[in-house]
Each structure stands twice: as C-alpha cells, then as structure tokens.
Amino acid sequence: xxxxxxxxxxxxxxxxxxxxxxxxxxxxxxxxxxxxxxxxxxxxxxxxxxxxxxxxxxxxxxxxxxxxxxxxxxxxxxxxxxxxxxxxxxxxxxxxxxxxxxxxxxxxxxxxxxxxxxxxxxxxxxxxxxxxxxxxxxxxxxxxxxxxxxxxxxxxxxxxxxxxxxxxxxxxxxxxxxxxxxxxxxxxxxxxxxxxxxxxxxxxxxxxxxxxxxxxxxxxxxxxxxxxxxxxxxxxxxxxxxxxxxxxxxxxxxxxxxxxxxxxxxxxxxxxxxxxxxxxxxxxxxxxxxxxxxxxxxxxxxxxxxxxxxx
Amino acid sequence: xxxxxxxxxxxxxxxxxxxxxxxxxxxxxxxxxxxxxxxxxxxxxxxxxxxxxxxxxxxxxxxxxxxxxxxxxxxxxxxxxxxxxxxxxxxxxxxxxxxxxxxxxxxxxxxxxxxxxxxxxxxxxxxxxxxxxxxxxxxxxxxxxxxxxxxxxxxxxxxxxxxxxxxxxxxxxxxxxxxxxxxxxxxxxxxxxxxxxxxxxxxxxxxxxxxxxxxxxxxxxxxxxxxxxxxxxxxxxxxxxxxxxxxxxxxxxxxxxxxxxxxxxxxxxxxxxxxxxxxxxxxxxxxxxxxxxxxxxxxxxxxxxxxxxxx
Amino acid sequence: xxxxxxxxxxxxxxxxxxxxxxxxxxxxxxxxxxxxxxxxxxxxxxxxxxxxxxxxxxxxxxxxxxxxxxxxxxxxxxxxxxxxxxxxxxxxxxxxxxxxxxxxxxxxxxxxxxxxxxxxxxxxxxxxxxxxxxxxxxxxxxxxxxxxxxxxxxxxxxxxxxxxxxxxxxxxxxxxxxxxxxxxxxxxxxxxxxxxxxxxxxxxxxxxxxxxxxxxxxxxxxxxxxxxxxxxxxxxxxxxxxxxxxxxxxxxxxxxxxxxxxxxxxxxxxxxxxxxxxxxxxxxxxxxxxxxxxxxxxxxxxxxxxxxxxx
Numbered sequence: 001x002x003x004x005x006x007x008x009x010x011x012x013x014x015x016x017x018x019x020x021x022x023x024x025x026x027x028x029x030x031x032x033x034x035x036x037x038x039x040x041x042x043x044x045x046x047x048x049x050x051x052x053x054x055x056x057x058x059x060x061x062x063x064x065x066x067x068x069x070x071x072x073x074x075x076x077x078x079x080x081x082x083x084x085x086x087x088x089x090x091x092x093x094x095x096x097x098x099x100x101x102x103x104x105x106x107x108x109x110x111x112x113x114x115x116x117x118x119x120x121x122x123x124x125x126x127x128x129x130x131x132x133x134x135x136x137x138x139x140x141x142x143x144x145x146x147x148x149x150x151x152x153x154x155x156x157x158x159x160x161x162x163x164x165x166x167x168x169x170x171x172x173x174x175x176x177x178x179x180x181x182x183x184x185x186x187x188x189x190x191x192x193x194x195x196x197x198x199x200x201x202x203x204x205x206x207x208x209x210x211x212x213x214x215x216x217x218x219x220x221x222x223x224x225x226x227x228x229x230x231x232x233x234x235x236x237x238x239x240x241x242x243x244x245x246x247x248x249x250x251x252x253x254x255x256x257x258x259x260x261x262x263x264x265x266x267x268x269x270x271x272x273x274x275x276x277x278x279x280x281x282x283x284x285x286x287x288x289x290x291x292x293x294x295x296x297x298x299x300x301x302x303x304x305x306x307x308x309x310x311x
Numbered sequence: 312x313x314x315x316x317x318x319x320x321x322x323x324x325x326x327x328x329x330x331x332x333x334x335x336x337x338x339x340x341x342x343x344x345x346x347x348x349x350x351x352x353x354x355x356x357x358x359x360x361x362x363x364x365x366x367x368x369x370x371x372x373x374x375x376x377x378x379x380x381x382x383x384x385x386x387x388x389x390x391x392x393x394x395x396x397x398x399x400x401x402x403x404x405x406x407x408x409x410x411x412x413x414x415x416x417x418x419x420x421x422x423x424x425x426x427x428x429x430x431x432x433x434x435x436x437x438x439x440x441x442x443x444x445x446x447x448x449x450x451x452x453x454x455x456x457x458x459x460x461x462x463x464x465x466x467x468x469x470x471x472x473x474x475x476x477x478x479x480x481x482x483x484x485x486x487x488x489x490x491x492x493x494x495x496x497x498x499x500x501x502x503x504x505x506x507x508x509x510x511x512x513x514x515x516x517x518x519x520x521x522x523x524x525x526x527x528x529x530x531x532x533x534x535x536x537x538x539x540x541x542x543x544x545x546x547x548x549x550x551x552x553x554x555x556x557x558x559x560x561x562x563x564x565x566x567x568x569x570x571x572x573x574x575x576x577x578x579x580x581x582x583x584x585x586x587x588x589x590x591x592x593x594x595x596x597x598x599x600x601x602x603x604x605x606x607x608x609x610x611x612x613x614x615x616x617x618x619x620x621x622x
Numbered sequence: 623x624x625x626x627x628x629x630x631x632x633x634x635x636x637x638x639x640x641x642x643x644x645x646x647x648x649x650x651x652x653x654x655x656x657x658x659x660x661x662x663x664x665x666x667x668x669x670x671x672x673x674x675x676x677x678x679x680x681x682x683x684x685x686x687x688x689x690x691x692x693x694x695x696x697x698x699x700x701x702x703x704x705x706x707x708x709x710x711x712x713x714x715x716x717x718x719x720x721x722x723x724x725x726x727x728x729x730x731x732x733x734x735x736x737x738x739x740x741x742x743x744x745x746x747x748x749x750x751x752x753x754x755x756x757x758x759x760x761x762x763x764x765x766x767x768x769x770x771x772x773x774x775x776x777x778x779x780x781x782x783x784x785x786x787x788x789x790x791x792x793x794x795x796x797x798x799x800x801x802x803x804x805x806x807x808x809x810x811x812x813x814x815x816x817x818x819x820x821x822x823x824x825x826x827x828x829x830x831x832x833x834x835x836x837x838x839x840x841x842x843x844x845x846x847x848x849x850x851x852x853x854x855x856x857x858x859x860x861x862x863x864x865x866x867x868x869x870x871x872x873x874x875x876x877x878x879x880x881x882x883x884x885x886x887x888x889x890x891x892x893x894x895x896x897x898x899x900x901x902x903x904x905x906x907x908x909x910x911x912x913x914x915x916x917x918x919x920x921x922x923x924x925x926x927x928x929x930x931x932x933x
Contacts, residue, residue, distance in 0.1 A: 035664030035720075036692070042346030044373055054696055055715055062666055062719050065692040070347070070376040074365055085582035093366055093581060096605035097373050098346075270715060271707035294718035353657030355684055381658070381687040385676055396893035404677055404892060407916035408684050409657075 002307045006116040006123040009132035010173040018178060022142050024303035028066075029142075029296065040069035043100040043309050048090070049126070050076045050106045055270060055294065056126050056135075060103050063301035069100075069309075087111060088118055095119045100309050104128070122308040130164050135301055136269055137170035141178065142296040143289050144217055147265050152179035157211035157260075159250060160221025160277055161190040162198075167269045168221055172199035185211035186221075186250060208250050212259045219267040220252050223277045243276055253279035257287065265289045313618045317427040317434040320443035321484040329485060332449050333456060335614035339377075340453075340607065351380035354411040354620050359401070360437070361387045361417045366581060366605065367437050367446075371414050374612035380411075380620075398422060399429055406430045411620050415439070420477075433619040441475050446612055447580055448481035452489065453607040454600050455528055458576050463490035468522035468571070470561060471532025471588055472501040473509075478580045479532055483510035496522035497532075497561060519561050526571045530578040531563050534588045554587060564590035568598065576600045624929045628738040628745040631754035632795040640800060643760050644767060646925035650688075651764075651918065662691035665722040665931050670712070671748070672698045672728045677892060677916065678748050678757075682725050685923035691722075691931075709733060710740055717741045722931050726750070731788075744930040752786050757923055758891055759792035763800065764918040765911050766839055769887050774801035779833035779882070781872060782843025782899055783812040784820075789891045790843055794821035807833035808843075808872060830872050837882045841889040842874050845899045865898060875901035879909065887911045 002020050004012065013021075027033065045064040047057050057073065064071040074094070087106070094102055101122040104112045109129030116123040127133040145151055156175050162168045162184050172182045176199025184195050184204045195204045205211050212218055228242040252266065266278075266288045274280045283290060313331050315323065324332075338344065356375040358368050368384065375382040385405070396404075398417070405413055412433040415423045420440030427434040438444040456462055467486050473479045473495050483493045487510025495506050495515045506515045516522050523529055539553040563577065577589075577599045585591045594601060624642050626634065635643075649655065667686040669679050679695065686693040696716070707715075709728070716724055723744040726734045731751030738745040749755040767773055778797050784790045784806050794804045798821025806817050806826045817826045827833050834840055850864040874888065888900075888910045896902045905912060 042377075044377075046369070054712070058668070058694055058696060058716065059719055061694050062692065062721075065694075066664075066666075070373065072369055072372050072376075074369060086585065089581070089583060089585075090365070092602055093605050094369065096602040097370055097609050098606065099373075270711070272711060274708065274711075291714055291718040294715050295720065298719050353688075355688075357680070381684065383680055383683050383687075385680060397896065400892070400894060400896075401676070403913055404916050405680065407913040408681055408920050409917065410684075 005308070006112070006125075007134055007304055007308065008113045008116055008123065008125050010134050010137050010170045010177070011132065013134075013174075013177070015177050018138065018141065018174060021138050021300065021303050021307065022145060024307060025138075025142050025296070025299040028302040028306070029299035036066055036068065038068040039306055040064065040067040040100075040309055043069040044072065044098060045069045045101045045103060045305065045309075046072045046074060046094050046097075046099045047103045047126075048074045048094065048105070050104075050111075051127070053105055053127070055297070056105065059294070059297045060124075060126065060301050063298050064305060066298070067302055067305060069305070072099075088115065091115045091119050095121045101305060124304060124308065127166055129166065130169070131166055132170045132173075133166040133269075134170050135297070135304060136167050137174040138304070139293055139296040139300040140171055140219070140267060140269070141174055142300050143267065143293045144265070146292065146296070147289055148216060151175065154180040154216040155183065155214060156180050156217040156219060157183045157185065157208075157215040158219045158221065159185045159208050159211055159252070160223055162186045162195055162221075163190050163192045164224070165221050169198055171219065172202050174199075176200035176202060183211040183215070187246070208252070209256060209259055212252075212256060215260045215264055217265055217267060218252060218257065218260055220277050222269060222271065223250075223273060247276050251275075251277050251279065252282055254282055254285070257282060267293060270294070316619070317423070317436075318445055318615055318619065319424045319427055319434065319436050321445050321448050321481045321488070322443065324445075324485075324488070326488050326490075329449065329452065329489060332611065332614050332618065333453050335618060336449075336453050336607070336610040339613040339617070340610035347377055347379065349379040350617055351375065351378040351411075351620055354380040355383065355409060356380045356412045356414060356616065356620075357383045357385060357405050357408075357410045358414045358437075359385045359405065359416070361398075361415075361422075362438070364416055364438070366608075367416065370605070370608045371435075371437065371612050371616075374609050374616060377609070378613055378616060380616070383410075399426065402426045402430055406432045412616060435615060435619065438477055440477065441480070442477055443481045443484075444477040444580075445481050446608070446615060447478050448485040449615070450604055450608040450611040451482055451530070451578060451580075452485055453611050454578065454604045455576070457603065457607070458600055459527060462486065465491040465527040466494065466525060466572075467491050467528040467530060468494045468496065468519075468526040469530045469532065470496045470519050470522055470563070471534055473497045473506055473532075474501050474503045475535070476532050480509055482530065483513050485510075487511035487513060494522040494526070498557070519563070520567060520570055523563075523567060523570045523575075526575055528576055528578060529563060529568065529571055531588045533580060533582065534561075534584060558587050562586075562588050562590065563593055565593055565596070568593060578604060581605070627930070628734070628747075629756055629926055629930065630735045630738055630745065630747050632756050632759050632792045632799070633754065635756075635796075635799070637799050640760070640763065640796060643922065643925050643929065644764050646929060647760075647764050647918070647921040650924040650928075651921035658688055658690065660690040661928055662686065662689040662722075662931055665691040666694065666720060667691045667723045667725060667927065667931075668694045668696060668716050668719075668721045669725045669748075670696045670716065670727070672726075672733075673749070675727055675749070677919070678727065681916070681919040682746075682748065682923050685920050686927060688920070689924055689927060691927070694721075710737065713737045713741050717743045723927060746926060746930065749788055751788065752791070753788055754792045754795075755788040756792050757919070757926060758789050759796040760926070761915055761918040761922040762793055762841070762889060762891075763796055764922050765889065765915045766887070768914065768918070769911055770838060773797065776802040776838040777805065777836060778802050778839040778841060779805045779807065779830075779837040780841045780843065781807045781830050781833055781874070782845055784808045784817055784843075785812050785814045786846070787843050791820055793841065794824050796821075798822035798824060805833040805837070809868070830874070831878060831881055834874075834878060834881045834886075837886055839887055839889060840874060840879065840882055842899045844891060844893065845872075845895060869898050873897075873899050873901065874904055876904055876907070879904060889915060892916070
C-alpha cells in the first residue's frame, strides 16, 4: 500500500514501495495500453527546474500529459527566481495556483525535502544537488528488472564520480534495499569517505576491473569534464592527458566488459560523453540498455505521478 | 452584460464590468467545480511575454488549460523579436495562426492597446510598462471581496514606488470605480505628480503610517532594489543605508500594522523582497492574504478568458 | 497515395505527394471544420529546435495540439545539447520516450536526413541550414494555389539572398515539380553558381525588375542585415549605404511591382525587414498575401503531421 505524499528520495521508500512503483510502471510501459488516458484529468503538474535538463523535464512532461494532466513548465531563467524570490515563496505561489504536484530539480541537496515540509501539494524530487535522483534509480531498477527478471542477488558495478553523483547515491540505496550487491569504483578524488555506507550492500573497490568482475550490471556515470582538470588531487598534469587517462583507467570498453558476466548489461543515465567514460561501441552495442532506461523513464514517472496524485 | 473584445486596462471597465468578472471568477474559484472543462475547447491562446514573468504567465497558462484551450507560450528571447520584427508584425502573425487571444506583457505602456486597434483576436494586457496590469487589480479586488465581503466603503492603503507601478495604477482606478477610498504613500521620488488623479477616490499622504491609519487593506508594492541607489533625488548616500532606510520608513512591519483596523488584511503582488518592503512575519502572518491573491489570479484569468472568448 | 515516413525536403516528394499535402491542408484550413480533433490523440510530437524560431515552432505547436497530440518543446539552450550530447543521442533519447515525430530545426544542412536514417519515429524537417525548409515551400504553394487557383504555368519571381536561403531552394524545387516557372534574382554575391539547377524550370536574372516582369507571384526573401556589411564582394563601402543600396536595387516597392501582372501577389516568409527588402506599403498592401502564408502554415503542418502519423 502506497502511503507517501511526496517522492523525495529512495531513502524514504521501503522495498515494497519500490515494488509498487515498478509494478505500476509495468502497466504504463505496456505498449498495448491506451496511450492517452484521463487518469490525472483536472490535475495540474508544474515542472520547476532550477537546473537545465532536457531528458528529465521532457520525460516528466510526456508522462504527465499522457496521464491527462495539465503540465506547465517553469525554469529558473525568466522566472521570479531571477528577481530574488525565495525558493519557498516560488513553491508557495505555484501551490496557490492549485498545482497538485511540483516536480523540482534544484542544485541544492535537500531543496525538495525542505519544500515538502512546507507545502501541501506533492513534491517530486527530479534531482537535488549531490543528494538523490529517485526517479532515475527507479527507472534504472525497472530497466534491470526488465532485462534480468529480478533485482535480488544481482551484482551491480557503478563507476565514475561517486562523490557528486545523485544517480549513484539513489541507485546504491535502492539496490541495497532490493537485495542486490553494489560495487563502487572511481578515482580516489571522486569517492566519498562514507561510500561504503551508501546502501546496505555496498563495497568500494579501487579499479574498474574489480568492480566489473562477474557483474550482472555495469552502470557507468557521466563524468563532468571540468572535474578532469589538472591540479585536482590525483589528476594528471594536463587536461588532454587527464581525459585520455580517465578513459583508459575508468572508461568502459569491450575488453574490460569481458570481465563481467557474459549476459551483463551496460547502463548510463545520459547524456553520454562518448569516448570518455564509455566507448561508443559499447554504448551502441547489444549489451547496452541505455535507451531502455530512457523508455522506462516515462513509464516510471507516470507510475510515480499516478501513485501520488490518484486516489 | 459584458461587451468588451479586449482587456486593456481597468480604465475601460465600468463597475458592472468589474462585477461581471468577479462574479464569473467566483464560479471558477469554487473548489467543488469541475477542474478541467471544455469551455474554451478549440480555442488557441498565445502568451506573448516580452518581459520575464513566472507567476503571471504560469497563472494564465493554467487558466487557459483548465478551460480546455490550447495554450502556446512565446517569449522574446528565441523569438522573431530578436530578429528585429515589429511588435505589430509579431502579433499579426500569431493572429494569422488563428489565435483567439494574445495575452501580452510588454515593457512599453500602451503596447496592448496599440495591438487591439489593429488585430481581430482578443488582446489581454498582462502588464504594460508603468501603465496598467488589469488582471492583477481584478484578482486583488477578488481577494479583498473574499476577505471583506465587499469593496465599497473600504479604506485601502497602497505603499511603494507608485510612479513605476502598473499594479498601483490599476488598483487605484479599480478601487475608485468600486467606491473604495485609496491612500497612496511612498518616497517623494516615487510619487507621480498626478497621483491624486489616479482613481476618483485617491489621496496622497507622505508617511506610510498616515496611509495605514484605520485602513481595511494594506497593499505593499514590490520595490525595485535598483531604485534605491544613491544619487537619486531624495535617496540616502549609500545603497546599504538606502535599503535599510527604505525599510524603516516605508516597509511594513507588525508595529506599523497596528495602526490599521484590527481585521485589516495585508496584500502584495509578489515577488516579495522579504525584509525590504515587507517584514517576513507580516508576509507570513494571519493578516496576510498574499497567497489568496495568487489563488484568485487563476480564477480571475479564467473568468476574463471565458468572458472574452466564449459565445 | 502518401508513402513517406519522414518529411525531409521537397526534393523527395513527387508532384502527387505535394498535391496530397495541399489537398489534406484544404480540409484543415476550412474554417467550418472542427477546431480541435482527436486525429492524433495519444501521439507525442516533440519540437526540437537548435535554432531560435517563433513562427515555425508556434505554428507546428498549434498544429499538433489542434490535432489532439501531446506536444513537447525542446530547445538547444537549457538542453543536453549544451552538455555536449550528440545530435543523434538527443534524437534517440527523445524517440525512446515514444515520441511519434520529431520536428527538427538545425543549423546544419542534412541534419534531419541524418536522423531519419537512424531513428524509427517520423522526422519533420523544420529548416536545416541552407538546405531545405519543406513546410515553408508547401505553405507557400498552398497560399499561391488559394490566390491563383493553380500552380502550373505561373511565373514566380524569388528575390534575395538565394545562396543562404533554404526557403528559396525548397520553393524553386517545388515550383519546378508543379510546372511553374521560377526566376531568381539577387546580388551576385548572393547567387549560388548552381542556381539554375535548383528546380527544373529555374532561370537566373541579374535585376529584380527582370525577375518581376510579367510575374504572377513575387516572393521576397528576408535579407540578413549582417550580409550587407562592407567588405563583402560586390557590396558598397559602408553599412548604411549598403542597406540603402540593397533596398534601392533589390528591395520591392510599388513602382517596381508595376512590372508584374496586374493581379500579381507578393509573398515573404517573414520576419520582414520593413524598408529593406520590402517596402511597408507593399507588405501591407492588397497584393500582399504574407499573412495568408502564415495562416496556411498551420493547416499545411496539420496535413503533414496527419499524413505522417495517422493510420
């Protein structure tokens, strides 16, 4: 039984909550289902994005519209935000317009939780700072379950800039709750001290190859190129060599992928830096489920909006 | 009987026109009413915003969509405007796409009226320069009527930068037509010479306290911080001291509010500069109807679009 | 019988394809038809604009919505594009969200065709570099047919910067296929060497007056003011004199228009540089069908989306 008024993070969800989302998403993923419904007719969903995003905003917008809701987009440029309005005032104003849900992306960790305690409409976290990106972890879980039939007992390698990745955090927490084993790998400078406490089944390894060894799932994270600048601790001397060096040590290619299970799948939250963290042949290869993740995204967001707003 | 093809300003409306909007808005405000209707099905409303605005554009967009219209947003960035097209050509083009209404915000006073004489579709003024912001005044009137049961005979204090405020202008005109008494207060440099001719019941006072004395409604205006720069006539020597000084003399706090009637309400068109024109405790206090204004906004804009486009 | 999965250019269309679009557009142009239909209910159309455009994006958006589709806008600013994602990855991602059509405007010639070979959803070219702008040519043909009753046998003068104009290219090709005679005129520096091979009925003349002589249709192109800078081959010495000089030699005014047939119509794809390529009196005169073109645009785009996505 779903009992949440907001979706702030995976941390707040139980395993059965997660199952509830994935099962509901199955229904919306089904291609034989009606494409446009009246499930959320009369509801107003406002996407409030303080950080740029194509894929997440577009995915939520398509999800809301397919459910029959009215969807309105607000971005930080051209908004009251640039006039110095506080985050809470912005949210209170949108709520006062009888918004039923605010889908919030914000550069500050905890911004959606802050709002959730102060407004009555549903708050959906669409990514907050380095904290959580719960619908991303849910869509990843959906894609894994589609490919593997289950989550429990799987070995999942997550590789990249763990420190700054809300995607890694939400995934590690979710996979721990669902009984999958998580292995984190990344540059020393990109691994938080408390990494092993992310999720109940997480271990940290220092080499990509060790994370991949025998894995069912290899999830590569987008690397921010500005993170590969010389001068950072542990980074080589020039940007060029850094990117090449990163790609050599922590980038995934077909050779390294051979260490994983023969039927291992490759994931990436996008947008991909081709040739940096992921070799194009792997990104486009038959082990890649990257576009399945995107497809799952709309169904999972429909499920989340449906669970939060229907009743 | 509503007979207008456009909503250009409060100036053009009679008291019974204003009542017609407020009465129609009552219908859309009612929470038991259907949230999504087909009232304007098949109509196309285009929001043409030459100035940034979250709240007004979002409010009009939600209003149009709840009435079942197709709503399209055009903003000046990324538009033909940046290619040097004239305002009239832009409007004529959008009309040629069979837009039924253009909701226009423009930095120049009179831009909507200019268009109204030259296109056949309905023009709704969503704020033009320092001229008028009629839907703001209508939603303010709606919120006052909700709180006080009437407009006639009330004493309304309006405080801030009167010279540049289309909100003040539209409100003063509306309140005069509806038989309320208006008192304007603000820095000498922010008070137009002809202020007393704004509305038929307007007086100008020099101190905030004099405006508030015995008032039923205290309406604070947003102060543009760039207006508080040293060097302007009547402004103190440094920006810091200016803001502090403005807040001390023309900002509203609980102490000053005690001069108003015990059941006086506090209003603000938003976005609020907390701590400048309005003390946060007053903004969030039980006398504040600021969020009621926002809620009224959608209903009033539904009423306006409905009156202009139905039939 | 329409058999195309994409609309990439006029080049790929037969005369009977063109007739099919125009006939279908007739149906949607009819003012007595239902304004809002369920023709494309359940379909998702994503406008992906890598170049700014008001009129084309708005026209496609209105068209999709009137057909009952869900329409989502993505622009290059604030998108993954600015994060370095490839064009193909962007398109593949949007397709994975089960977009039924991507309406693509891109600064590079061939971008839509590149995508069409690599995605399954429909690609509609909304203007690519200096290559084609097929819906513009189709709406122009629609407007001409409305005014003249036919395309075959007409003499159409197209004047301006032919080299950079996808509008000129698409029109010349379309008119050739439909049996109209095309005359191109423009500054030597604005005329491509292969101009006479654009369409099967195209001739190049050096003076505007020669192109206009006896024409049924005079189509003026928007001139990019940055093209009129001193130093370009064949351009006068100062920008001021250049613009004035361009207007004098290649701008259309009432005097020059007298050389055309007495019932000749004047067209322009917009936005107009009034006083440069087109005299305001002609732009707004009774021979101008410029706003008819815009009106035709929505109907033609409805026809294209309907033909590509229905069935």
